[in-house]
Amino acid sequence: MSTSGTLSVQRVEEFVLANRVIRAPDYRKSHDEGVQFTDLDRGLQWGADVVPALQGLFRVERDPRDDRPDGWVGFARHWRGATLQVEFDEFSDPSGSDAVLVVTGVFGRAGTETITDKTVGEVALPEQVPTEGEWRDRRKRYEAARRSDDTDGATAVRAYVAALPGWKRDVATRFDEIVGQNVPDVRRAVRYHQPFYGVEGEGWFASFSAFSKHVKLSFVSDSYLEPRPPAGSGPERQALDVTETDTLDEERVGSWVRQAAAHPGMGW
Structure with a gap:
């Protein structure tokens, strides 16, 4: 995948609200023991957990692994207390169309003050955890963006194919x-x-x-x-x-x- 620019917390949220985020074909997900998500029966879900997390990241940085030279990793507190670690790439089409964020993996991490990740090391967690209502509002904003979207999805399709x-x-x-x-x-x-x-x-x-x-x-x-x-x-x-x-x-x-x-x- 080709990438462009520098990603920030705000930039990732802009991708979500512009309906420019897709899930990679080989998208991976897992979680630490005891971690709970919005739907207690179904577990980690794209719309209920990943999309709201992408709108509330507290940290975004380059993925340091050699096999992911274009990768990024972000962290967000979940309203149930866990932390979501999200891995993604920014795909830019040679045609110059708007870039697309391609999520390649999401992992639920247990911890109240810090989590230790073998990729980026120790991550200090913010004390503030979003409320269930705030989490739900993020999902509603995304759904509204999807309903009103009239952008050409050619770049998203090419990003999917490239993955x-x-x-x-x-x-x-x-x-x-x-x-x-x-x-x-x-x-x-x-x-x-x-x-x-x-x-x-x-x-x-x-x-x-x-x-x-x-x-x-x-x-x-x-x-x-x-x-x-x-x-x-x-x-x-x-x-x-x-x-x-x-x-x-x-x-x-x-x-x-x-x-x-x-x-x-x-x-x-």
């Missing part, structure tokens, strides 16, 4: 190119933690997601495509699973893209 490993990145890159070639005015966005493609004002017609052994190219239409993709359970869930050894039939995929874009199956 994929090896052959999966190659497949995703080519699919993104095929979509762009067949639908020149395509609208891109990262929704539900995966890239989506849509027609402005009409709806979303395609997406993709990466799994351990394949990349799933999905088509969302209000009618079946011709010929029907080999996977899926209905017009709105038609798909092609691409493995490392598969050769992508670009002509057929392009045809599916055009058909789906003519009849998007997911509302705007």
